[in-house]
Amino acid sequence: MKEHIYETDLLIVGSGSAGLWAAYSAKQKNKDINVMIVDKGPENWGGLMACAGGDLDIVMPGEDIQDWVKDWVYYYDGLCDQELMETLFKDTYEILEQYQKWGCEYLTDENGRMDTVGVPQRGLEHIKLYVTKVKGSGGLRMAKALAKAIKEAGVESLGRTMLTDLLKDETGRVIGAIGFNTIDGSFVQIKAKAVLIATGMGGWKSSYMKNPSTGEGIAMAFRAGAEIRNMEFARVWNVPKLFGWEGQTTLLPLGARFVNARGENFMERYSKTLGSNTDPHYSTIGMALEMRAGRGPCYMDTSALKPEDAAVVKPKLGWQYINYNRLKDDCGIDFFEQKTEWMPQPLMSYGGLVADLKGATRVPGLYAAGRCRSIDPGVYTGGFALASTATSGKIAGESMVDYVQELPLVELNQAEVEQLKGKLYAPLNGTGVPAKEVLRCIQNIVYPYEVSIIKSDGALQNALHKMETLKAELLPQMGAPDAHYLMKLKEVEAIAFITEWYIKASLMRTESRCGHYREDYPDHDDNWLKWIVIGLEDGVAEAHTVDVPIETYKHPIERYYQDNFKFE
């Protein structure tokens, strides 16, 4: 087996928005620092940003960040890390300016002003997103701009390399990582003074292009001692039943809506105030109830869009353009001329690593940025991810430069490396259960609506039992015929980890809040104004709760977004 050994000052795992921003910002702060960025996919490909619309939540000059934070306190039903939200969003305008300098363009009014064309999100007062000028390939352009900038800055990049384990020195500081090349299987060791996990969320390989986000980064940081939180919140999205579509966060505020089989705008039944113009985590509850009552299936109805708005949201470039035309020409589906069947689909868990305002986890030398760190609980606003992954990446990259200043590179303990290597390659024999089969079993456990959308104790207990059996009996039997499948196997191991904690934390939170909906506890409970935090204590995974320090925060909880809904 071939081996590659690298060394660097900063090691960044994942070249998505967060990782690329961290690499770029670290080099901006100190051009002499060595930065290496590693991705299991193509070198510097941009992660999910390469498929994204490119919409951004931007606090515009003249706006008060505190108004945005107040919106989030309301939107998250109090479960808002207020200091973190302020830190991550106060400088979003700088991110926009940088993208503009790189040639990315966003929609403006006829006078060239952007601040007048923000799209308000989810019926909130202040949070708005800004869309790219031409709909279809905004995210890809942003990804390419960032990739070019880090190349020019001298960042070293490694593609098709999956990192699987972190190594620490005897003081407990993270000093490197190991992994393998996913094409030829060669072994990779990287020595580093600090490591940033920027590997995205952990999810279930849904059909919304979230397949690279499987949670290995979260799982390996957890094994190294970092904590995770918000695991009980799942990203459940409305998706067309047959194909992919990007942009409901713009379509719904502009007047598109979900209707049931009778053509009724059914969300008006569940929310007199918001109707369809809300978050998928609420409209999917509505959809599930419609189906249960025999009024399904549900459709996206775009007939109420004004022609000038439809012109803006019609894809004109990139994958969305090919997709739109191909649906029309080869499948007889014209998205803007007919209703299309939509359904809820669990994409991923919102849960992620706990880190401080600078991105540092509780493990020295280990940082987290982007969607793999827990920022928000269970509801979403369009444009949130590309903004917060950029700022959290930037902040972490800059902090790591300070952190490593006086630190030496430390040799990896080769006995430990050998042991991890043996474990890593053990399933590479081709005779075991294919990872894809195990993934399908996990999807079968977590996808049913009573586990992912309208949760209840009985269904969750049942799911947990199935997961524990799968973990004991099926996971150890997985095998991989080649390096490609070894990568898929490692992904499924992480998906199992994420799923287990998704179910356990869902059981623990005996209330409903912020997209976590328990049919047996349909209201919020003041005793639950806390995060569920999970960590290894003496080698054993344990969950505990941490109170939201509302008395030390700037904003009290005055109202609850979930009170806009009555699910009966």
Place this chain on the structure above:
Amino acid sequence: MITKIDSEKCIGCGICARTCPLDTIRVNENGKAFIAYPEDCMTCYLCEMNCPNGAIYVHPFKELLPRSLPNCY
């Protein structure tokens, strides 16, 4: 899902294999791209958009996954 790579049109540049985020495509010893791991495709069209010779066809329909709701495939 990616359904076709036209080997007549393929010039073996390898761009698709390099661009696919999920390592679905490889180039064989005859210098032709082929769908090596079809079950991985997430219908992102990145390969098709980057192919210089229009050799790739991605069908808009995605892999069918387990259902969340009853009566919903």
